[in-house]
Each structure stands twice: as structure tokens, then as C-alpha cells.
Amino acid sequence: MDIVVLIGRVFFVIVFLFSALGHLTQPKAMAGYAQSKGVxxxxxxxxxxxxxxxxxxxxxxxxxxxxxxxxxxxxxLVPTALLMHSFWQESDDEARQNEMIQFNKDIGLAGAALMLFAFFAATPDLGLTITGPLFTLV
Structure with missing residues (x-):
């Protein structure tokens, strides 16, 4: 099971690590988009x-x-969904649909991350990790 959890962790974080790379290497473009969304x-x-x-x-x-x-x-993820993908404010149907897709993606990933938090915090021996969990759920 340890290897399956490790593979799942790798797959799960790819989107976040590439996004972090974009935020840190293209800050002007990202800031312009964030500014257009009122951040x-x-x-x-x-x-x-x-x-x-x-x-x-x-x-x-x-x-x-x-x-x-x-x-x-x-x-x-939660503030990003609410601030950056407020589909309910879009008047154009295509823009509304695109923002709704992004909103749902972020909320879905937030739910998965919350489940991972519970899994990690409730499993004292995670296997194939450097440290154990910081929090404990019993």
C-alpha cells in the first residue's frame, strides 16, 4: 500500500508544483491576471x-x-476558487462556463486535499515519508 500512496501523492502534487513554478517564474503575467480579478x-x-x-x-x-x-x-485552493473563478459574476455564457469549470476544479482539489489531511493525520505510520504527521486525529 505504501507505494500506491506514494504514487498517488506524486500524481496529486504535479498540478501544484507546476503552478508554483508559474507563479514564481512569471510573476508579472500572473499579477496582471490577479489584478484583473480584483485581488x-x-x-x-x-x-x-x-x-x-x-x-x-x-x-x-x-x-x-x-x-x-x-x-x-x-x-x-478555497480562496482561489472564490476570488479568481467567480463564475456567478460573469455575464458572458462562455466565460461563465470556463470560470465554473475552474471553480469546480479548485473546490474538488480542495476536497481531495482535505481528505489527504485527514488520512495523514489519522495514520501514524504513513510509510515512505520523511516525517510523520504534525497533527493527530483519533
């Missing part, structure tokens, strides 16, 4: 969100307090 202090928020994505993704991938890493991803 306050977009340049700072792009940098902060890139760091959160990298830390959360690497934590889950490497198994260094992976429960905390999963929570970091939830902390990124």
Missing part, C-alpha cells in the same frame, strides 16, 4: 501563493509533515 496587492499575493503552492506540494510529495502540506493546499 488586493496582486504582486505580493502571486509570490505568497507561489510559496504556499511549493511548500504544500513539496510537503505532500516528500512526506515532510504531509498533513500540514495538505492543509496549505486547502488554504490556497
Amino acid at each position: 488586493p496587492a496582486p504582486t505580493v499575493m502571486v509570490f505568497v501563493s507561489g510559496i504556499v503552492l511549493a511548500l504544500g506540494g513539496l510537503s505532500v510529495l516528500l512526506g515532510i509533515w504531509p498533513d500540514l502540506g495538505a492543509l496549505l493546499l486547502v488554504v490556497f
Whole structure:
């Protein structure tokens, strides 16, 4: 089972690590998009969100307090869904549909990250990790 969980962790974090790379290597483009969505202090928020994505993704991938890493991803995903993909504010049908898809993706990934948090926090011996969980759920 350890190897299956490790493969799942690798697959799960790929999207977050590539996104972190984009946030940290293309901050002007990302900040421009964030600004167009009304995000306050977009340049700072792009940098902060890139760091959160990298830390959360690497934590889950490497198994260094992976429960905390999963929570970091939830902390990124929920506000991102609400601020960046507010489909209910779109008047154009195609734009509304695209934003709804992105919103649902972020909420779905947040749910998966929350389940990973519970899994990691409730499983003292995770196998194939560097540390155990930071939190404990009994």
C-alpha cells in the first residue's frame, strides 16, 4: 500500500508544483491576471501563493509533515476558487462556463486535499515519508 500512496501523492502534487513554478517564474503575467480579478496587492499575493503552492506540494510529495502540506493546499485552493473563478459574476455564457469549470476544479482539489489531511493525520505510520504527521486525529 505504501507505494500506491506514494504514487498517488506524486500524481496529486504535479498540478501544484507546476503552478508554483508559474507563479514564481512569471510573476508579472500572473499579477496582471490577479489584478484583473480584483485581488488586493496582486504582486505580493502571486509570490505568497507561489510559496504556499511549493511548500504544500513539496510537503505532500516528500512526506515532510504531509498533513500540514495538505492543509496549505486547502488554504490556497478555497480562496482561489472564490476570488479568481467567480463564475456567478460573469455575464458572458462562455466565460461563465470556463470560470465554473475552474471553480469546480479548485473546490474538488480542495476536497481531495482535505481528505489527504485527514488520512495523514489519522495514520501514524504513513510509510515512505520523511516525517510523520504534525497533527493527530483519533
